[in-house]
Amino acid sequence: MGKGSGYGKVILFGEHFVVHGVPGLVSAIDSTTDAEVQKGGKGIQIKDERKTAKGYSEEKRLQQLESIERMLKTMGIDPKISLSIRIGGTLPGFSGLGASAASSVAIARAIAQELGMQISDEKINQIAYEAEKAYAGNPSGIDNTAATYGGLMWFKKNMAGGPDKVERLHMRRPIEIIIGSTGKVANTKAMVEGVAERKKKNPEKYDPIFKQAENLSHAGRKALENYDLKKVGELMNENHRLLQEIGVSSKELDMLVDLARKQGAFGAKLTGGGGGGCMVALTPGKDLQGKVLSAIKYLGFEVLSTKIGVEKY
Ligand code: PMV
DSSP states (O other): OEEEEEEEEEEEEOTTGGGGTOOEEEEEEEEEEEEEEEEOSSSEEEEEOOOBSTTHHHHHHHHHHHHHHHHHHHHTOOTTOOEEEEEEESSOBOTTSOHHHHHHHHHHHHHHHHTTOOOOHHHHHHHHHHHHHHHHSSOOSHHHHHHHHOSEEEEEOOTTSSOOEEEEEOOSSOEEEEEEEOSOOOOHHHHHHHHHHHHHHOHHHHHHHHHHHHHHHHHHHHHHHTTOHHHHHHHHHHHHHHHHHTTOOOHHHHHHHHHHHHTTOSEEEEESSOSSSEEEEEOOSHHHHHHHHHHHHHTTOEEEEEEEOOTTO
């Protein structure tokens, strides 16, 4: 049996904007998707045992099958191969946490191991990028890169098609965060397409917002490197406002973001594709983290309590 894993992630600055060449900042989280693959059976059989938001597996089913077809093609494997795939791990299937990219990395690694193929991380990342097209249409590559390598990263898509700019960043100490899930499954592909269409139709509105997003990512990087957490929080709030302006937030996301801020979070924003999915709040220290966690849980929403900037993942 072949086994493999991929990291979940939170985007701290720049989701959606990264698709268009604006740099983004992403951190892996301590939850992974794990896959086991065994040759045999009949066609591609998937047993998805992840904890998910209601309806996630059904909604993503066709995209998942397409992603595996894309993966096999990129790996040069006969599409008629029979494989039994089991997907599990600690990363829940909530939209916004890079669950699709984490599963693609995990499955590609498990397939490679099962078939005795030696594949570098660079190649795994490329395979997962091709697979991610099934879920995101025109992905930036930030999710598969975080899922493959882990850590805290600065990511800038190469719009000319060459290698993307990926820099590993280091922080003085990891920071506690809270991830709150709206429980709503989002269609990343539709969200990404929506932004591209609106941007094309209305450049007078969108171009200045994209410029602000670029400045924000740079300022966010500087604040993180200086460990100025108040500033990081303020910039996350600002990033959320830009995401609202480009039409990817939702009333549940705005509500959770407001709630986290009212409980003392240094900053909060939606994370990932939006339109449902998750928000991330910066909550340095165990006490603040616990306070924000309780408030969100109290309203009946699912919460993950984790850290960003941990070196080992
Ligand atoms: O919702 P997720 O976890 O798939 O994140 C999507 C991030 C986007 O920036 C919206 C798309 C991308 O490929 O970068």
